[in-house]
Amino acid sequence: MSDEMKIGAYICKGCGIADRLDVGQLEMTATRDGKAAICKQHDFLCSEEGVKLIQDDIDNEGVNRVVIAACSRRAKTEAFQFENVALVRTNLREGVIWVRPDTDEARETTQEMGDDYVRMGCAEAKYAHPPKPSGEQGLTRAILIAGGGVSGMTAALEASKAGYKSTIVEKSGSLGGATAQLFKKIPTKAPYADPEDTGVDEMIAAVEADPNITVFLNATLTKTAGAPGRFEADITTESGSTETQMFGSIVQASGFKPFDASVLTEFSYGKSKDVVTQLELEALAKEANGGPIKRPSDGKEVSSVMFIQCAGQRSKKEGHLEHCSGYCCSASIKQAMYFKDQNPDIDTVVLYTDLRTPGAGGENFYRSGQKKGVIFTKGVASEVVHSQNPTVKFKDLILDEDTEVEVDLVVLATGMVPNAGSSTREELTADENEAKETGNEIRIDADSILNLDYRQGKDVPHMANGFADSHFICFPYETQRTGIYTAGPTRRPMDVQQAIDDATGAAMKAINEAENAALGRAAHPRSGDLSFPSFRKEGCTQCKRCTVECPFGAINEDEEGYPVYNESRCRRCGTCMGACPVRVISFENYSIDTVGQQLKAVDIPDEFDEKPRILVLACENDAYPALDMAAQNKMEYSAFTRIIPVRCLGSVSLSWITDSMNSGFDGVILMGCPSGDDYQCHFVKGSGTAQERMGKVGDTLESLSLEKERVQTYEISITDIQKVTQIINDMESTIEQIGMSPFKF
Amino acid sequence: MSDLNTSMVEKYRNNFLKEVEAHVEEGEWVKMCMQCGVCSGSCPLGPHWEHPPQELFMMIRAGKREEVLSSESMWMCTSCYNCIVRCPRELPITHIMHGLAHYATRLGIEPKGQPTRQFAQLFWDNLAKNGRVNELWLGVNLYFMNGLVEGIKVAMGMAGIGLGMLKAGRLSLKELVGGHTVKDKKGFKAMIKKAQELEAARVDK
Numbered sequence: 011m012s013d014e015m016k017i018g019a020y021i022c023k024g025c026g027i028a029d030r031l032d033v034g035q036l037e038m039t040a041t042r043d044g045k046a047a048i049c050k051q052h053d054f055l056c057s058e059e060g061v062k063l064i065q066d067d068i069d070n071e072g073v074n075r076v077v078i079a080a081c082s083r084r085a086k087t088e089a090f091q092f093e094n095v096a097l098v099r100t101n102l103r104e105g106v107i108w109v110r111p112d113t114d115e116a117r118e119t120t121q122e123m124g125d126d127y128v129r130m131g132c133a134e135a136k137y138a139h140p141p142k143p144s145g146e147q148g149l150t151r152a153i154l155i156a157g158g159g160v161s162g163m164t165a166a167l168e169a170s171k172a173g174y175k176s177t178i179v180e181k182s183g184s185l186g187g188a189t190a191q192l193f194k195k196i197p198t199k200a201p202y203a204d205p206e207d208t209g210v211d212e213m214i215a216a217v218e219a220d221p222n223i224t225v226f227l228n229a230t231l232t233k234t235a236g237a238p239g240r241f242e243a244d245i246t247t248e249s250g251s252t253e254t255q256m257f258g259s260i261v262q263a264s265g266f267k268p269f270d271a272s273v274l275t276e277f278s279y280g281k282s283k284d285v286v287t288q289l290e291l292e293a294l295a296k297e298a299n300g301g302p303i304k305r306p307s308d309g310k311e312v313s314s315v316m317f318i319q320c321a322g323q324r325s326k327k328e329g330h331l332e333h334c335s336g337y338c339c340s341a342s343i344k345q346a347m348y349f350k351d352q353n354p355d356i357d358t359v360v361l362y363t364d365l366r367t368p369g370a371g372g373e374n375f376y377r378s379g380q381k382k383g384v385i386f387t388k389g390v391a392s393e394v395v396h397s398q399n400p401t402v403k404f405k406d407l408i409l410d411e412d413t414e415v416e417v418d419l420v421v422l423a424t425g426m427v428p429n430a431g432s433s434t435r436e437e438l439t440a441d442e443n444e445a446k447e448t449g450n451e452i453r454i455d456a457d458s459i460l461n462l463d464y465r466q467g468k469d470v471p472h473m474a475n476g477f478a479d480s481h482f483i484c485f486p487y488e489t490q491r492t493g494i495y496t497a498g499p500t501r502r503p504m505d506v507q508q509a510i511d512d513a514t515g516a517a518m519k520a521i522n523e524a525e526n527a528a529l530g531r532a533a534h535p536r537s538g539d540l541s542f543p544s545f546r547k548e549g550c551t552q553c554k555r556c557t558v559e560c561p562f563g564a565i566n567e568d569e570e571g572y573p574v575y576n577e578s579r580c581r582r583c584g585t586c587m588g589a590c591p592v593r594v595i596s597f598e599n600y601s602i603d604t605v606g607q608q609l610k611a612v613d614i615p616d617e618f619d620e621k622p623r624i625l626v627l628a629c630e631n632d633a634y635p636a637l638d639m640a641a642q643n644k645m646e647y648s649a650f651t652r653i654i655p656v657r658c659l660g661s662v663s664l665s666w667i668t669d670s671m672n673s674g675f676d677g678v679i680l681m682g683c684p685s686g687d688d689y690q691c692h693f694v695k696g697s698g699t700a701q702e703r704m705g706k707v708g709d710t711l712e713s714l715s716l717e718k719e720r721v722q723t724y725e726i727s728i729t730d731i732q733k734v735t736q737i738i739n740d741m742e743s744t745i746e747q748i749g750m751s752p753f754k755f
Numbered sequence: 756m757s758d759l760n761t762s763m764v765e766k767y768r769n770n771f772l773k774e775v776e777a778h779v780e781e782g783e784w785v786k787m788c789m790q791c792g793v794c795s796g797s798c799p800l801g802p803h804w805e806h807p808p809q810e811l812f813m814m815i816r817a818g819k820r821e822e823v824l825s826s827e828s829m830w831m832c833t834s835c836y837n838c839i840v841r842c843p844r845e846l847p848i849t850h851i852m853h854g855l856a857h858y859a860t861r862l863g864i865e866p867k868g869q870p871t872r873q874f875a876q877l878f879w880d881n882l883a884k885n886g887r888v889n890e891l892w893l894g895v896n897l898y899f900m901n902g903l904v905e906g907i908k909v910a911m912g913m914a915g916i917g918l919g920m921l922k923a924g925r926l927s928l929k930e931l932v933g934g935h936t937v938k939d940k941k942g943f944k945a946m947i948k949k950a951q952e953l954e955a956a957r958v959d960k
Contacts, residue, residue, distance in 0.1 A: 388813075
């Protein structure tokens with residue numbers, strides 16, 4: 011083996027570690043139990059001198075597995091960066107001395123903790139390999155942008171400023187998207203008092219003048235194959251000609267479709283020409299161009315207008331939108347100003363239930379509307395009666411009465427329907443199942459936008475209400491397809507300015523990913539990770555669980571049904587590893603063995619010692635930081651705890667649970683991120699998948715005649731600092747009650 | 756209906772908000788209310804108002820002219836200023852309440868039997884006479900506000916307190932005739948006249 015293993019263990023004596031632990035004994039443990047070829051102590055390991063000590067051994071002694079027994083793996087990451095070695099961090103500071111009291115009685119168990127962590131670190135190092143890129147990478151400094159609206163154009167312009175080429179593929183015959191249909195936009199600058207010019211013409215001119223930007227009009231993407239760094243896209247124009255180009259990453263800015271107001275029959279939409287949507291009013295305003303706005307039915311100058319907010323929105327009725335589109339309140343204020351600015355005597359009433367004007371200037375804009383004399387009435391419209399003039403019947407919620415107003419024109423504030431493409435394979439299956447159960451027809455699927463050549467479906471997966479996003483607070487723009495970023499209203503409802511901000515963010519992410527993919531590095535959240543999954547083909551049973559459970563559609567299948575990994579699409583969460591029933595999937599530095607051998611390396615005292623052992627498998631994204639923070643706050647927890655960070659709870663193999671039970675652990679705690687609708691899993695579905703798998707652990711335990719309480723799964727947010735220590739201490743008392751495990755040898 | 760009221764109705768027809776903006780003291784603030792209800796929740800007499808301030812503002816916008824101006828609600832205001840302090844939109848709510856009450860009085864459509872209104876009128880008449888409040892006469896007028904029999908009853912009931920105040924020198928029987936005045940009564944009258952002219956210019960414009 012070219013990669014002959016040589017473990018170097020380095021124990022830091024700083025931050026009080028040497029005062030609390032017998033470092034000499036730790037060194038002995040590392041060399042005797044951990045089989046470390048070299049073991050050194052240092053007073054201050056993260057100093058320049060300490061780092062040099064390690065680097066010298068790597069350069070001169072051939073050390074290729076480095077075990078650093080010091081602080082948490084989340085601390086001092088800049089100092090401890092070594093190339094071409096497998097790096098293991100053993101947590102003596104946050105994991106041991108900070109969570110234990112400095113008393114004589116506690117000294118023995120604290121030392122046991124430290125010794126175990128050193129053993130575990132060496133065991134992990136023994137089975138870890140230095141990660142190397144697979145060689146499947148490509149560098150393409152070009153970005154594909156689907157959609158030529160304000161979002162798409164902004165992404166292209168921003169990418170160009172950073173020196174990247176981009177190609178806009180626009181379905182319609184012109185750039186500008188929905189914004190081009192507007193007369194003016196909601197103000198973006200102080201004092202936020204008046205509608206502003208959209209600026210879309212200037213933007214189109216800038217795009218056309220930019221040598222870095224290529225525009226395809228009347229064109230669609232008929233096939234997108236490959237992976238980040240080497241996407242291969244077929245751009246087909248209306249005339250039928252197809253051009254294939256390479257791209258590093260993709261920004262999907264496919265925008266929104268206006269809500270189909272024809273379902274709003276109660277508001278006489280379609281029956282009366284004088285009931286229009288906000289977008290239709292923009293057309294009337296454009297036509298008037300600052301002059302009096304005329305209504306569609308008879309061309310009369312409008313002297314009174316009522317805006318009905320939340321028309322077909324924030325409603326659970328069939329065919330309505332459940333979400334708030336977020337921009338329509340400000341849009342109605344803006345449109346009321348079209349009338350008021352032209353003639354202050356025009357009656358403009360905004361009928362709302364909850365006025366929401368998000369953004370920095372939202373409240374100022376609302377005030378400005380009030381100052382200009384726009385009347386805001388809190389109420390719910392029930393009906394618009396169509397006669398010569400439409401009459402709005404509504405319930406005034408402040409005066410608590412049913413009333414009606416006759417006006418010249420009614421404007422419906424209908425919302426945004428995301429234009430997020432077709433459903434994934436998984437979503438279609440769910441639809442089919444629902445249709446079978448309810449007897450409803452299967453809904454017609456939308457046209458695909460990206461036409462991805464992925465096993466999992468042609469477009470990025472949809473989240474709440476059909477928007478294509480993964481987590482709009484924690485990691486916006488990231489979708490469940492690596493290297494494809496969404497921006498603008500396809501991601502969540504928003505106005506022009508928000509779309510501009512959004513597209514800038516997505517463009518930066520896209521550039522980042524194109525570069526990362528070229529170097530074989532992972533994208534968020536394991537940014538920079540070089541490891542990638544591989545599988546032992548001889549052992550694979552072609553069960554397809556890994557291809558199905560991968561949250562990112564990274565795994566395809568070959569003709570025989572074996573998984574085909576696309577390293578660049580992979581986020582390195584390890585959900586496939588946790589899914590594999592025959593344990594053939596592994597990463598270089600994260601595998602069934604790197605964790606399995608760690609838990610086997612823990613010294614288990616015999617039954618009569620009254621020293622139980624609790625194994626904690628903690629998600630490195632939220633649970634492990636929460637434990638670190640508990641330690642920083644000097645919150646104590648049981649000395650019998652041994653914590654192993656995992657990449658995601660989804661990567662936890664059931665074999666680790668059975669192994670730990672068999673080796674005599676008394677309790678196992680699994681800590682992952684919250685799952686479900688308000689999930690916080692950094693890999694979207696990892697923790698949810700794990701919850702499902704762990705549901706069956708109880709049966710396994712019963713078959714071993716063990717109590718169910720011995721394995722517990724918790725959902726931990728990063729702020730659950732009190733909770734994590736409580737959970738561990740509760741487990742200790744549970745074990746006291748139910749007794750020690752009978753599996754100690 | 757007074758002539759002034761008739762002409763106002765003619766002038767503004769359905770747009771009561773504009774009428775309020777033009778003629779009511781601080782009336783231009785009414786449109787800025789955002790219906791949060793903090794004023795209504797803060798008013799110590801809130802539960803006794805038929806229409807709390809927030810609702811009055813909405814009624815103005817909804818064009819409910821008669822209901823607003825003949826309402827007893829704004830007469831309930833005791834000028835504690837809690838609403839002004841708390842209004843997130845910084846509306847001078849107390850002043851608007853008084854402005855509305857005053858405007859209704861000018862138009863002659865205020866609720867005639869409302870006790871606060873009656874007291875306010877008595878107080879004003881009393882004060883405007885000499886530039887000083889004549890407490891004895893104010894008390895007497897107040898007692899007999901609702902007729903002779905009622906007045907005697909109230910007076911009998913309060914006799915003990917009245918005698919006590921006399922003894923303590925807090926009340927003087929001399930006040931029954933003439934009473935004390937400001938030093939420059941003529942100047943005072945001229946000042947009031949000018950103020951009324953200015954106000955009339957606003958209300959009647």
